Amino acid sequence: MLGYALLGLLHQKPASGYDLRKIFTETPMAGYSDSPGAIYPALRRLEDQKLVHGTVESASGLRQRKVFSVTPAGMAALKKWLTSPFGPEDVARRLNELMLRFAFLDQVAGEAATLRFLQSFEAALNLYLPTLREFLEKHAASMPASGRLALENGTLGYEAQLQWASRAIDFYKNREKPR
Amino acid sequence: MLGYALLGLLHQKPASGYDLRKIFTETPMAGYSDSPGAIYPALRRLEDQKLVHGTVESASGLRQRKVFSVTPAGMAALKKWLTSPFGPEDVARRLNELMLRFAFLDQVAGEAATLRFLQSFEAALNLYLPTLREFLEKHAASMPASGRLALENGTLGYEAQLQWASRAIDFYKNREKPR
């Protein structure tokens, strides 16, 4: 997953390992590693797979920077990941990954694909939420109070996702037509 | 982290590796592994550290079950984890772990500790949310639409957490006094 995060960031703008680390430490980009021991090996792997290409900048006197950019093969891999289908189980267990994908989506795959993603997201939530609520109803009585509250926290979170999705869908719909 | 999840579940009720796996597959317990290759080795590690103790049930004819229960040392480790202090960075990057902790909290550490947790959680959110909003304000204009929406999704999620926390605090306050 870190690999895809890097690929997505490099697609927005070529960068060095150091630059990427700073993005993870200094911005609210959902908890990715930030440690050199994760990022440099990940970049190396991407390079070995020819998804990115690194060029050493012997430039302005400082220690050499190695700036990476996404190759055509990297573009294709990124697009494939971003547009792969998903369902309720992914919403339940991999929400972070889905949001990461979404963050890159319109730049890489266009607004039509972004809208499709959102509709699929909404549908998956509408399938998942009832099963969560059912579980809660069935087991609430037999659970310790904090366990029940933790589950309710989850439900509330997914409800917030649903509201967000509907607003985001409106946003893309109103933006597509006028042009 | 899986180790603590197992410890918490075993504290509620002694169980076998198989039982624990089912809990992860069949309930909405936030994405833990469910695979035997993760759970059995994790149980072994807990046993090696003497935090749990396994007893083979040669019982009723089926293949042998190994039922684990938490030792006094395990209880202590669990309590320590559950009650360790946390701040805004934890809320930002380890929300799942915090919710897992909360789910076990009142059974293991009591209602007073649970209330302290919630107040600390609320305080951490109140510190973190403004920095998120500031970041959003500063960078929104220069971000692609889906990137901005993904960030807004995060903000909305944390706002929902805040509301939940305040309701949960009320719940524990009204339950403590009457007795």
Add this chain to the structure above:
DNA sequence: CGATACATGTAAGAAGTTACATGATTGT
């Protein structure tokens, strides 16, 4: 007899964590 549920495990490989190592440049 084959599928399914019960039940525990291992082996190979991938990836992350922590900590260390290195080295240049700029500011004090």
Add this chain to the structure above:
DNA sequence: ACAATCATGTAACTTCTTACATGTATCG
């Protein structure tokens, strides 16, 4: 001289994933 910032990397260790291996009992 020394600290901070820029910049890249490795090594040891831990843990998770995927896939396989094994074995019993029940149901149709």
